[in-house]
Amino acid sequence: MKNMTESVASIGRSAKQQLILTAERLYARHGLDGVPLRQISSEAGMANKSAVQYHFGSKPGLIDAILVNRVEGLTHRRSLLEARLPPGDLRRVIEAHQLPLIELGEDEDCHYLPFLEQLVQEMHPLDNLPETHRASERAYYARVGALITDVPQPLRDIRIHQASSTCLHVCADRHRMRALGMTVTPFALHVSQLLDSLVAQLSAPPSDETLATLRSVPTDRPTLRALP
Template sequence: MNIQAIDSTKVAIIVAAEELFVRRGIASVSLREIGAAAGQRNTAAAQYHFGDRESLVMSIVEYRMQSINDQRLKMLDQLKDPAKPSALRDLLEALILPLATVSGRGGYYCRFLALVHSSRSINPAYDWDTASSFRRVRSEIAQQLHGLPPETIESRIRMVANLVVHTVADHESSDGPSVGGETWISGLIDCAYGLLIAEDTSNDSTRNSNRQAISPT
């Protein structure tokens, strides 16, 4: 989708779909309902402009990612200094801050994104232009963890992504944690940092045998 050329009708459909998906679930909302909620006299407008539900879902992510991508790229560019390699925490701030500040309480995007991450039928590749900063920060974080096995690096980055998305979604919700200011964002960055630098015990035979010996209660 060409974000720069998107028209007001598509934006109205995206905004309506985002809210309905959060309130009722992605699989429970029809394209006709979305068209009606967007104020379209032709209730087939959503299907006309986006084709199917999955394409609409991806268009919402891509549309909302534009401002996040711009801010993250700016932060990453500010870290460029050949004489001073980026610190892991700096990279985590570039990953987390743009998403954490894009939608305040009562918004829908982060809760929508959490639904996408939890879906078994939707698997975004983040290969579009507005996800360039996400791909870049993932790569730079992985370089910081070069001492770990590749599969462990991939697993931890995936864990961090889920931690971030669901925590920000929880804050966005009116039922989220009532923590003032940006304290919760600092705490989220701390948790993500700790997750990435934790000792790797996956090949520790003693620990693994102890895990296997633990019976569920």
């Protein structure tokens, strides 16, 4: 029944869109190096087995297309949520940025979060993301950083990056559990508890050990990759 549902859902999609969604699903399940381009074309229902190369030029071009397909919607939803932010509320700032990503994990037909996990592990270059997304990420770092000034740099940026990674991995793991038919926490509790954890992760006072270590090591700000 699921295969019939997927087949019906694919009607009306362009060839490029069908390739993008098929690749997202296969990469999420098998890894970026575990799926030949011809397999993606075949499972997307393309008669031309070189359809990926025709539409995207290469595997990196396809991966960039998967990112853009999701990032544009994420950035737009974030901008709408951020427009209603009250001043000085760290939890609401985190929620406005992370909730759109959290919501994707609830769609059983969306495989973006486990795909993104694979992408982060493989260190795929993110140079071709839209400027609107990169500007959104910079604004998020600045907005959160201004609310955790008791945490010195470069710890501030490190924590913001680690909190985003935590959110990704928690939600990707929940997506996998739901796909396996396992019982998961109700969505409202999942979101509330996750936001509590992220606030604590970002705002906890650094230990004396961490502060002493910070004083003893180079203080150049590390290179951090914004998560799509």
